[in-house]
Amino acid sequence: MSSFCVIRKYKEGDEHTIKEIISESVMEQVNSYFWNACLSELFPQIAVACVAISYIFLGIPLKYALIFVPGSVIFIYLVVYFGHFIKTNELNSDLDNIPNNYMKDIGTTFLVAEYHGKVGEAELSSLMNKPKKFEYDFYTEREFQLGNVNARGLSKIVVGCVAITRSMRNSERLADPGLCVVVTLFGSAYAFLTAKQMYWNEGFVNSESINKAFLGFGGNLLSFKMYRPLNKPETIEEATESQNETEQQNDLIDL
Template sequence: MKPIIVVRRYEDKDLLQMQEVIRNYVMSMFSNAFWFCLFREITLQLIVLSTAIFFIFIGIPLIYCLSSVPVVVVLIAVCVYCSHYNKAIEMSNMHAPVCFVVDLYEPFTILLDKKELEYIHLTEEELKNHQDEIKKMRPKRVVGTISTRNHQALHESAWIYRIAVDPNYSFVQITKPMIFQVMEHAYVNGMFTAETTCAECHEDVRELMLKIGFNIRQIYHKTIIGSSLRVMKAQLGIDLQKFYKNHQNKEILNQQRDYNKSEY
């Protein structure tokens, strides 16, 4: 029996589970971010600076000044961890006009790695026809979330943000239906494009977006500490009109688009 995932609108009762998913997802990226920062120019600059301080101002023998290397490494690790922890809290408490979550129904016994499992994606209506299977599974739990709002710079464009998935489960299989749900929601509410951004260390998000059909609008560098530490980010976007041009539910979507009141 395969696990079942259902994408639905966020409810107030989902708050605690959603916040836990966001915190775990953000903190799971600590390792990649740490190695990313460790091999930047700022690491060498800090080692040279700390060695000079130890040798010139404190008078420590030069051979012992090599202890500045592990000190700098630990300092970078602490800074990266604190920044991720702060980001996790910020994202958890961020207001989202439109938010979706993913419910997971999984069997009581799972022998394979959870990241290697294949999931059955159902809508809320389709789930009603699988109640017999649901009764044989564990109680549902939130394993993913995604939010969207009106783009602040582009007219009639949706902004996709706050994507988070439980790190114990397959990122691609859970994130993909969430993105499609947000795109459909944006389309039926009169949006013409959907935009988002991702950092260079978030390769899984960028690759998934490109496979779905997003295009790279531009690549830019976000400055963190002068020119010593900058993060390359990519702005991704998709034309919803072209994407749904040959969609099998085009007539239904167009009807909803004409009569549905925008939630943005």
């Protein structure tokens, strides 16, 4: 039997793996945020401020004060790293009680992607070294139970998770606060597109995008606010057209 993936609801015992996935997803962004901060106007501002304070106010000779230029790079990295570390701890504390925090309201749920296949070192190495294409069969929990899928000899491991909760701005809408996937098993592009298509297939359309700066620099965190429309779009193109029409109508109402 070839490898496949089952999309199912969270069940007790998944917490440890989910926390590992969330932690890895957050901490792997440290380097990208660090380089974005160093290449932005933030780095020269901090470097000049540190040199000026040490030279003018503290009386440190200029040749020694210039040491604060590379020191600013270290400072930025430490701020970014500990900022992500604190964020990881906050998320892990929320995951201590998933049923109460993510599944208590009507319509909300917490889904996990459970990979069935070989997950040994050789398998992981071959998956990571494949250049472009990943092909897996995806089943819902009901399809897996009723379809008599042969999973003998295959290991099971949770490789992704997503929470659907009530939007904080509009309680009548559902929101996707985060989607995490182990890219070593699926490949980043395939995993993202598959998860995105899954939303469209379930009838969700992107209604609002929010860019949130992290610690004031280093790029934005992007989250999607989603809702279930009256007429479920069949494709991404139809969903996009529906979203554009909704935005145009809202613009006319504002006028």
